[in-house]
Amino acid sequence: MHITHLSLTNFRNYGRLELTLPQGPVLLYGNNAQGKTNLLEAVYYLATTRSPHADNDAQLLNWTAAQAEEPVIVGRLNATVVTARQTQTLEMRLIQEQKANYNRTRNFSFRREALLDRRKVRLMDLLGAMRVVLFLPEDVQLLTGSPANRRRYMDITLCQIDPVYCRTLSNYNKVLEQRNATLRQLAEGQPVRDVLPIYTDKLVELGSAIFLRRAAFVADISRETQRIHYESLTNGQESIKLVYLPRLSGKKSKIAPREKQSPAVLADWLETHQGQSELVSERFARLLQESLAIDIARGATTVGPHRDDWSFQLNGRSLGSFGSRGQQRTAILALKMGEINWMEAVTGERPILLLDEVVAELDENRRAALLNSVTETTQAILTATDPGMFTEPFLQQATRMKVENGRIIVM
Ligand SMILES: Nc1ncnc2c1ncn2[C@@H]1O[C@H](COP(=O)(O)OP(=O)(O)OP(=O)(O)O)[C@@H](O)[C@H]1O
Ligand SMILES: [Mg+2]
Known part of the structure; x- marks a missing residue:
C-alpha cells in the first residue's frame, strides 16, 4: 500500500502542507529542526491514532495557530491511501475550543475526530486502513x-x-x-x-x-x-x-x-x-x-x-x-524487518515504512540489509540530515525532498 497525497493543516510546524507522494523510497532531508520527524509522526498518527512522541495530543497543534484568540482551532491530517483493493481517505481532526470566562481567563477543551472517506467514524475504525512500520533511533x-x-x-x-x-x-x-x-x-x-x-x-x-x-x-x-x-x-x-x-x-x-x-x-x-x-x-x-x-x-x-x-x-x-548496545540495535532492526514481513504475510500487502534517521546508526552490512528491505517495499519514507550517507544506486531509486522550516521542496 502507499500514500498518494498527504495534506496537513496546523500540525506541528506545518501550517499548511499539500504533498503528493510517489511510490518507492522517498528521502526527506534537511537540517535539524525543519520538520522531518514531524512529517513521519503525522503519517504514523493517521495510521495508529497515536503519537510516538507527544504525551498529550494537544501538543500536536501548531503553536502559533493554537495561541490565536479564536473560539475554535482545528488541526487536520488527511491522507489518500491506495491499496490493492481500494483507495481511501483517512482524516484526523484535532479540535481545540476555547471559551473566555467572566474573569477573562481562557478555558480550553480538546477533542479529536476521525473520518474515513469523509464520514465520521470512531477513532478505532481508522486503524487498519493504512498500515505502517515505524523505526526510530530510540526504539532500542x-x-x-x-x-x-x-x-x-x-x-x-x-x-x-x-x-x-x-x-x-x-x-x-x-x-x-x-x-x-x-x-x-x-x-x-x-x-x-x-x-x-x-x-x-x-x-x-x-x-x-x-x-x-x-x-x-x-x-x-x-x-x-x-x-x-x-x-x-x-x-x-x-x-x-x-x-x-x-x-x-x-x-x-x-x-x-x-x-x-x-x-x-x-x-x-x-x-x-x-x-x-x-x-x-x-x-x-x-x-x-x-x-x-x-x-x-x-x-x-x-x-x-x-x-x-x-x-x-x-x-x-x-x-x-x-546485551551490548550493538546487539540490542541489531535485534531491534531484526524486529522491525520481521514486523514488515509479518504484516505482509497476514494482510497480503507490505506496510508503509517510516524510518527516522536510523540509517546513520547502522554499520555497512546492516545498512545494506535494511535498504534492501526498503527497496522491496511499495513505499518507504526515510529521513536524514545528509543524503551523502546513502549509496549512489539507492539515491537513484529514491525521490528526494528537501524539508525547510515546515515546507517541502521536491528536488
Ligand atoms: N506544536 C508545534 N507547533 C509548531 N512547531 C513545533 C511544534 N512541535 C514541534 N515543533 C517544532 O518543529 C520543528 C521541527 O521538528 P522536527 O522534529 O520535525 O525536526 P527534524 O527536521 O526532524 O530535525 P532533526 O534533524 O533535529 O531531527 C522543531 O523546531 C520543533 O520545535
Ligand atoms: Mg528528526
Whole structure:
C-alpha cells in the first residue's frame, strides 16, 4: 500500500502542507529542526491514532495557530491511501475550543475526530486502513525501558491488523478500571461484593482472548525476526528469540507445579492452546480467585494481560539486561524487518515504512540489509540530515525532498 497525497493543516510546524507522494523510497532531508520527524509522526498518527512522541495530543497543534484568540482551532491530517483493493481517505481532526470566562481567563477543551472517506467514524475504525512500520533511533529503549512500552508496542502493532483484538483490548481496559474501583470500595467496607463477580467474569473472558492473541503474535513475529537476525544480520553467528511473558501466574499460585508457571512456559502453553479459550479462561479465573485478598488490599488487579511483558533472549539471557548496545540495535532492526514481513504475510500487502534517521546508526552490512528491505517495499519514507550517507544506486531509486522550516521542496 502507499500514500498518494498527504495534506496537513496546523500540525506541528506545518501550517499548511499539500504533498503528493510517489511510490518507492522517498528521502526527506534537511537540517535539524525543519520538520522531518514531524512529517513521519503525522503519517504514523493517521495510521495508529497515536503519537510516538507527544504525551498529550494537544501538543500536536501548531503553536502559533493554537495561541490565536479564536473560539475554535482545528488541526487536520488527511491522507489518500491506495491499496490493492481500494483507495481511501483517512482524516484526523484535532479540535481545540476555547471559551473566555467572566474573569477573562481562557478555558480550553480538546477533542479529536476521525473520518474515513469523509464520514465520521470512531477513532478505532481508522486503524487498519493504512498500515505502517515505524523505526526510530530510540526504539532500542523497547529493550531497556519499561514493560508498559513493550505492551504498547504489541498493542499498536496488533491493532493495525486485528480490529477484534483492538476492541477486546479497549473493553478489557474499561472493565479493569471498573473492577479496580470495586476492589477499592470493598477495601473501604462498602457493600459491593455482589458486583465484583460480574466484572471478574467479564475480565476473564476478555483477558483470555488477549493472552491467546498476544501469544500467537509474539510466536509468529519471533520466527520471522529470528530468521532475519540469523541469516541477514549476523551471518549465522547469533540466534535470538522473542519471548512472551504473560502475567498468568501469581507469586504463590497453587494452580500448577512451580516449574510449569514460569511466564515463558506459560507462553508456550498458550501457543499450544490456541482455540481453546475455555482452558485459558479457567486458569485465569482461578488465578484471579487466588489473588483476591492481595487485590483487595492493593485496590488493583495484580494479574492479567495488563501486566504482561516480552523480552528478547540470546542464549536464554535477556538482551535488554545483558546485551551490548550493538546487539540490542541489531535485534531491534531484526524486529522491525520481521514486523514488515509479518504484516505482509497476514494482510497480503507490505506496510508503509517510516524510518527516522536510523540509517546513520547502522554499520555497512546492516545498512545494506535494511535498504534492501526498503527497496522491496511499495513505499518507504526515510529521513536524514545528509543524503551523502546513502549509496549512489539507492539515491537513484529514491525521490528526494528537501524539508525547510515546515515546507517541502521536491528536488
Ligand atoms: N506544536 C508545534 N507547533 C509548531 N512547531 C513545533 C511544534 N512541535 C514541534 N515543533 C517544532 O518543529 C520543528 C521541527 O521538528 P522536527 O522534529 O520535525 O525536526 P527534524 O527536521 O526532524 O530535525 P532533526 O534533524 O533535529 O531531527 C522543531 O523546531 C520543533 O520545535
Ligand atoms: Mg528528526
